[in-house]
Structures are given as C-alpha cells and as structure tokens.
Amino acid sequence: MEIKRENVMIQDIIESSDLLELADKVDHFLQYIQSESKQKTLIHKLEQEINTSQSFFRLMDDENNPYQILNGKSVIIQYLYNILPYGFREKESLVSIRNNINHIRATIENPQGKRLCEKDIRKIMAHLENRFKYCSRVLKSDHLRISLLNNSFKTMNSIYTSKILTNDVIIHSIFLAHEKKSFGHPQEYTLLHELGHALHTEITRKQATLPESFRSVQELMFRKSLDFPPIQVVEIFADCFTCVASLGTELEKNNPLNAIHPDDKALLVKYFDYLMVELDKTSA
Numbered sequence: 001m002e003i004k005r006e007n008v009m010i011q012d013i014i015e016s017s018d019l020l021e022l023a024d025k026v027d028h029f030l031q032y033i034q035s036e037s038k039q040k041t042l043i044h045k046l047e048q049e050i051n052t053s054q055s056f057f058r059l060m061d062d063e064n065n066p067y068q069i070l071n072g073k074s075v076i077i078q079y080l081y082n083i084l085p086y087g088f089r090e091k092e093s094l095v096s097i098r099n100n101i102n103h104i105r106a107t108i109e110n111p112q113g114k115r116l117c118e119k120d121i122r123k124i125m126a127h128l129e130n131r132f133k134y135c136s137r138v139l140k141s142d143h144l145r146i147s148l149l150n151n152s153f154k155t156m157n158s159i160y161t162s163k164i165l166t167n168d169v170i171i172h173s174i175f176l177a178h179e180k181k182s183f184g185h186p187q188e189y190t191l192l193h194e195l196g197h198a199l200h201t202e203i204t205r206k207q208a209t210l211p212e213s214f215r216s217v218q219e220l221m222f223r224k225s226l227d228f229p230p231i232q233v234v235e236i237f238a239d240c241f242t243c244v245a246s247l248g249t250e251l252e253k254n255n256p257l258n259a260i261h262p263d264d265k266a267l268l269v270k271y272f273d274y275l276m277v278e279l280d281k282t283s284a
C-alpha cells in the first residue's frame with residue numbers, strides 16, 4: 001500500500017508542468033520522507049526513476065542527433081537529473097534537495113515574455129554548424145540538451161550547467177526560459193552565450209575553468225579582468241563567443257560587444273577559429 005503511494009508521488013513529481021509546481025511537489029515528497037524511517041530507500045527510488053528516464057534520452061544521443069530540444073515532462077526530468085545529489089548520504093541529500101527547492105522559489109517566476117521555439121533554435125544551431133562546425137566539433141563525443149522551461153527566471157533568461165559522467169562524456173544542459181524583458185538581450189543572444197559556456201567546458205572538461213589561451217585575449221582586450229575570479233571571466237569568454245558567432249547575422253547589432261574596435265573584433269574571430277581547430281586535434 002505504502003509502496004504504491006511513493007510511486008504515485010514520484011510520478012506526480014515528474015509530471016509537474018513547471019518548476020514552481022515541481023518545487024511544491026518535491027517539498028511535499030520531502031515532508032513525507034522526513035516522517036519515514038526509510039529516507040535512504042525513497043531518495044534512491046527518486047534517483048533511480050530519473051536515471052531510467054535519462055537512459056531513454058541517451059538512446060537519442062547519437063551522430064544524427066548532436067543535440068536534443070526538450071519539452072514538457074522531459075524538461076522536468078532533465079532538471080531533476082541536474083539537481084539530484086547522487087551518491088550522498090541521505091541526510092546530506094535531504095539538505096541539498098531542500099536547498100534546491102529554496103533556490104527555485106527564489107529565482108523562478110511565472111512565464112513573462114516569449115520563448116524561443118524549436119525552429120528558432122534549429123536555425124541558430126544550423127548557423128553555428130555552418131560557421132564553426134559547432135555540432136561536429138564541440139558536440140563530437142558529448143551531448144547537448146536544450147530544455148524549454150514554462151517559467152521565467154527573475155534576473156536572467158537562461159542557465160547553463162553540465163555533468164561529466166564517469167566515462168568522461170559531458171552532458172551539456174541549457175535551460176531556456178520565457179524572456180525577461182528587463183534583461184535587455186534577445187533570447188537568440190542568450191542561447192549563443194550559453195553555447196559559449198558549452199564550448200569552454202568542452203575544452204577544459206570543467207565548467208568554471210577556461211582554456212589557458214584566453215589569458216592572452218584578456219591581456220590584450222580586458223586587462224581589468226586579469227584579477228577577476230574565474231566565475232566572472234567565463235562570462236567574458238561567453239560574451240566574446242557571442243560577439244563572433246553573431247557577426248553577419250541580424251543579432252550583430254544587439255551584441256553588447258559590437259561597439260569594440262574592428263581590430264579587436266578581428267582578434268576574437270581569429271581566437272575562436274583557433275580554438276575550433278584545436279578541438280579537432282584534442283578530440284581526434
């Protein structure tokens with residue numbers, strides 16, 4: 001009888017229509033878990049359920065699908081996959097899940113403006129493939145999932161996160177939300193920015209570590225940033241990538257770096273072309 005109730009609760013969590021509903025349902029689940037003596041089993045059960053759903057996504061990760069665009073229930077699964085603290089002791093897991101619920105409630109709100117559709121995303125990915133062979137190079141042996149959220153973030157338009165599996169395969173995740181007008185950039189720009197994060201993560205295999213070579217770009221163009229913490233410098237890298245990736249497209253004029261000197265722009269073009277060629281060597 002009890003087992004049935006747990007299964008229903010877990011299925012109900014996965015069926016959440018958005019992240020705010022997910023937070024409420026997980027909260028309910030945690031309250032139920034805390035009243036139980038078998039916390040470990042139930043957290044493990046939730047993790048197992050998410051892992052099983054993930055293995056279906058992996059079946060779709062192949063050369064014909066260098067990236068996947070997720071909608072509805074798949075987005076919830078992908079989100080849970082990124083936040084569940086696999087392999088922790090149950091007490092630590094509970095704290096971590098609780099922190100994630102608080103984080104959702106503090107940063108997420110109901111949908112505001114419009115959101116990119118699949119067609120817009122495929123157009124951008126096709127442009128990047130054409131310009132850099134982005135999918136063939138950056139996603140050669142790793143995977144990208146672009147999840148379309150039914151919410152807005154309070155202070156941004158998207159998030160990028162990654163998971164490195166034990167076999168060194170990286171799952172890059174971008175969560176695209178409904179546009180927050182006050183953010184000031186079009187959603188296409190946001191997607192390019194996050195794909196810039198996927199690029200540096202792909203090269204260094206660590207989300208907050210940039211390739212050594214970017215130091216030279218900082219010295220030439222962003223001297224003030226030389227002492228910035230890595231978490232800030234990765235943002236400069238992603239904006240530089242966006243600048244180069246948007247050249248020659250209608251997004252060019254919206255780019256915050258568009259006003260830089262043409263020589264600096266040419267330098268960035270050279271730099272990202274160099275990085276792409278280097279990727280060919282490392283992943284050969």
Ligand SMILES: [Zn+2]
Pocket residue numbers: 193194197234235238
């Ligand atoms: Zn960023």
